[in-house]
Amino acid sequence: MARQPLKTYLCLFAQQHPEFRLPELLSLASVTKSEVKFDELSYSKTNPLLLVHFPSEESACRIAARSLLIRSLFELWGSGRNHDELEASVNKLPSEFTDRYRRSDYTFKVVVRGFSRKCSAEKQLQLYERLSYLPLAGKVNLSNPDYEFHLLEDYGDNPNEAPMEPHRVFVGRLISHGQRHLIQKYAVKNRHFIGNTSMDAQLSLIMANMAQVKEGSLVFDPFVGTGSLLVAGAHFGGFGMGADIDYPLIHGRGRASRAGAESKWRGKDENVSSNLRQYGLADRYLDVLVADAAKNVWRQGELFDAIITDPPYGIREGRRKIWVKKYTKPSPT
Amino acid sequence: MKLLTHNMLTSHVKGVKNGFPLRILARKVEVRQIDFNPNFITRMIPRIDWSVLRAAAENLGHGQGLPESPPEEYESQEDFLKSAHHVLMEVEVLEGDLECPESGRKFPVTEGIPNMLLREDEV
Structure with a gap:
């Protein structure tokens, strides 16, 4: 098969966990078997924009369909250091990009966004006027358009000393959003069963992406706790198995961890399996065991596809080991 | 405990050379x-x-219709x-x-959860 030439997309990253943005992107390219290229020198941890090359829109969308750290992906229509360069670059677009939009049988909207400097309403109006060179013949529909075109203005990395004019501008067609909505959906604050150190939803999902969990993966967490990482693994199609040395926690005994409820006992149904059930993932729960991660309980052989874990660091959750017999009960005489 | 899990667990008592398979009581x-989920199975x-799976399923009275070995x-x-799905995923040992x-050495299963912890003098 002949290699497809790569197409250029503009990636808008979330401004959180910047150190994981490129590793997550590379991991997802690998799990979706897609080629990906970008210029690492043009990437900055403090800047949310990066040009990325994928073989096709379809492969770009497959990656966005799993990514937590991609906010949006755009098909790049033009770029420049200022609006004149941008206009020249859009005018040079090959006709296969624009032909479809020269017909009038669709609706669209244009969105203007500035980074490090907000555009005033007045400035936005000027920019919409300025963008009239875009070859768009459809009707405007602000609430439910068929296509969205975004103008992104980059005013540098420091919002406190942002210049009056942007130093880079881009125009692109929105092709897909990332999975930021999952952060709300899996928020720990709404989770049925939580512990003192339940892993936050975003990081759990990023970890499942880095571990390349996919449909039918067997996922193991040797410090399972309340099962946050198994929930994330199950979201991406994994089947979860866990172990923990904390017998009362695994059996849902002891005091509740939720703020304001510390004086209450845990409910009978507070366990890892109920956490999966809460999200409709009950069938992706296999088992949890009470076991010491320092002692291997698994037979030899290839068993697990992914091991994701958040071990106790001895700060918020202490180190534990198996019990030592301290005394023997004196026998009655 | 599912039989899938049982199929992967081994005893780790000190001095034991072959702790697999564990006998289910x-x-x-x-x-x-x-x-x-055919893909997962x-x-x-x-x-x-x-x-081991077949023997465990028979021991629990759910071995009907399992072949000697997986077909080609x-x-x-x-x-x-x-x-296979039925015996791996649906048959659960609760107690x-x-x-x-x-x-x-016996490892107790309570509320479907095996307790694999050993005392310090056993490891």
Whole structure:
């Protein structure tokens, strides 16, 4: 098969966990078997924009369909250091990009966004006027358009000393959003069963992406706790198995961890399996065991596809080991 | 505890050379319906010790219809995958013990959760 030439997309990253943005992107390219290229020198941890090359829109969308750290992906229509360069670059677009939009049988909207400097309403109006060179013949529909075109203005990395004019501008067609909505959906604050150190939803999902969990993966967490990482693994199609040395926690005994409820006992149904059930993932729960991660309980052989874990660091959750017999009960005489 | 998990667990008592498979001494067994996922079962078959699974299922009274060994091209045999799914995923040991085949040490299963912890002088 002949290699497809790569197409250029503009990636808008979330401004959180910047150190994981490129590793997550590379991991997802690998799990979706897609080629990906970008210029690492043009990437900055403090800047949310990066040009990325994928073989096709379809492969770009497959990656966005799993990514937590991609906010949006755009098909790049033009770029420049200022609006004149941008206009020249859009005018040079090959006709296969624009032909479809020269017909009038669709609706669209244009969105203007500035980074490090907000555009005033007045400035936005000027920019919409300025963008009239875009070859768009459809009707405007602000609430439910068929296509969205975004103008992104980059005013540098420091919002406190942002210049009056942007130093880079881009125009692109929105092709897909990332999975930021999952952060709300899996928020720990709404989770049925939580512990003192339940892993936050975003990081759990990023970890499942880095571990390349996919449909039918067997996922193991040797410090399972309340099962946050198994929930994330199950979201991406994994089947979860866990172990923990904390017998009362695994059996849902002891005091509740939720703020304001510390004086209450845990409910009978507070366990890892109920956490999966809460999200409709009950069938992706296999088992949890009470076991010491320092002692291997698994037979030899290839068993697990992914091991994701958040071990106790001895700060918020202490180190534990198996019990030592301290005394023997004196026998009655 | 599902039989899939049992198929992967081994005893780790000090001095034991071969702690696999653990003998199931079941007091309470339940069958829970779980959605059949042929992809997952197909992925598990090569990792399973089939004769151990079959013996465990027979011991619990759920061994009917399990072949001696997985058929060739099992990935396309839905009947086989469904019976494997049933014993791997749906048959659950809720109460009982897992006994180490060499030392006889019993690991209790309570509320479906095996307790694999040993005392310090046993490891």
